[in-house]
Each structure stands twice: as structure tokens, then as C-alpha cells.
Amino acid sequence: MSSEPEHEVDEDFVGRSYTRGMRAPTVHGSVPGGPGRPPLRIPGGPYSTTQLLTLGILLAALIATRDTWGGHGLVDALVVLGVPFGAALALRHVHIDGRNPLSALFSIALLLTGPAHGRLHDKAWRPPRPRRLRARTQLAPAPGTPPSPSIPRTPLPAPIPAASQPVASGVQALLARRSLEKP
Template identity: 40%
Template sequence: MSASEEELIGHSYTRARKHPLVIGKLPGAGRLPGGPYTITQVMTMVISFGLLVMTRGLWAHFGAMNFILMALIPWGLAWVLRYARLDGRDPARAVRSLLIYSSTPAQGRLAGKPQRVARPRLATATCTVRVRSADRPAPAAAATKPAPAPVRKARPAPAPAAAAAGRPEPKTGLQALLASLDEQ
């Protein structure tokens, strides 16, 4: 089999390496019934038990069955959470991600702070262009100011080969440089 015909196979072990933190063993090497439990399951059991204790005046009318309900409802919720998966994550992590996503600014963050985009505003500026022709006299305001002396730049001497070849004489320094490069 040549290199171009070789079949490439990729393996991903990421899911197998993600072990949740669990609570499941007792100090005497025994296991909790129904365990091991994730932190999400333990928190669900504690919170639901606390809510049942606080609201027992509303629902606790079954006599001795009240104690069984106070044990079975939290354990049942924890058992359901063991198998509940949202996008491959346990529900507590999915809710946390949803809260983080909903609290993130719409424009994102820049250096840990919410990035603010400035509102667009109308630019108000004026620009006046006055064109003077050479045959028209200068305005009176310009005549009162002394005109600056013209600055003369040294012009490179035209290449003699350019004149001999019938090429026009270069007008700028760049044209002279290009003409001298053509000669070489």
C-alpha cells in the first residue's frame, strides 16, 4: 500500500479521560447505596431535602410516609441526574455554561472588561477649496501677506544618452533615476 492509499484512523480518548469528581466510598471501605455520586447529585440531594423540610407544612399529611418521601424524593432526583446529559455534560455544568453565556456582553470582552463599541455619529466638517487661475489676480487678502520665496531643488543633470537616444528629458528626480537604470 502506497502512502497516498494509506488509510488514516484517528482516535479520541478525551471523553474516557474526563472523570467527574465523585463521592462514593465510606471510610471503612464500604460504598454508599446507589453511589458513587457526583458533586451535582450530592448538591441536588441536599437542596431538595432542605426544601422538603422547609415546606413540610404544605405537603406532609401522610403520617409515617412523610419520612419515606423525604428520603426517596432527593435520592430519586439524584438518580435521574446521573443519566441526564445535556451536550455530553451533567446538567449543573450545562446550566453554568448557559449562565456564563447569557451574562457575557454582546461585543465580548477585551482585557477582561466588557468591550464597548462607540455609537456611530455624523461627522460634521466643512472644507473650502478655492481654485486660482494664473491669469486671475490674487485676492486682496493674499496680496497683503508677503509671498514666500520659492524653494528651488537641485535637479539632477539629464543623462546625455537619453538625449542622444531621442528620449524626452526627465522632469523629476525619479524619472532621472529610472533613466539612469535603463542605461546600465
């Protein structure tokens, strides 16, 4: 027997998965209030990054184009505040293939700006260039036509006599031809 102490095996194995927590979008629910003040909660929040970007872009676009569509007093204020917040709240329920719309648009942009044939080992993959092959084909003139003076005439090989037995495969045909060619 050995003098080493035996180690006890723990029968309770615990497995943890943090994948779901890593997929959760980063949300913003409050704005820091400053020193000594509590944070201010954003109405209707928390908002994802996509919702905040949409809210900011629509708010800036509506304020910049107010001269075009505005001029109705209190209705303008309702439009400037209501449309961006309504779009941000609607984006909470919009998912493209189960993904955030901003990440889906980012993936589409990467696809459109990436290499045409994809990547291999983090480098743009380029298909190999086609190689040009040179082949020469010589056709025999039809029987009864005079030979052309520009094309040198080469004699055709003598026809091989047919085997007396029917040939079942290509290999048998090659063997029969080889046996007929030998003297």
C-alpha cells in the same frame, strides 16, 4: 568522518491522551468513617457533584415544607428520602449537549451575567461609538416656482454636452467629460 558517536533513533513512538480522564466528572462514592473505621459507602453511589447538590437541596426543601404537604406518617418519610434519591439517580442519565447539567447551568449563568458584546483579551469589548457626519444637500426648486427668500440661490452648473459616441463604462464617461471641459 566525524568523531561524534551516532545516536540511535527510537522507532517506537508512543502517544498518550488523557483528555477522556480529564473530562470525567468528580464522583463521590463513600463518606470517611473516622479513625480506624472503614469508609461508609453511599447507597446508589457513586454520585457526581450535581447529583449530591440536587439530593441535598431537595432534602432540605422537603423537610422545610413538610408542614405544607406532610401529615401522613410513614409516607412522609418515604417521600423525604425517595424523592431526593430518585432525582439524584435520574440526573445520572441527564446530559445537556453531552455535558453535566450543573456545568450547563453555570455556562448559562456566565452568558447572562457577562458583557453584552463578549470579551476580547479578557476585557469587555465595547463597539465603537457611531460618529456623526454632517452632509449638506441643496435641491434646485422645481421649474416655474419662485425662489424662496430664505434660501440663497446658487446657479446650477452648465450642462455638459453629450459625447457623440455612446459611453460603455463609467471611466469612459469621466474621460469624455474631462475632454469636453478642457478649452
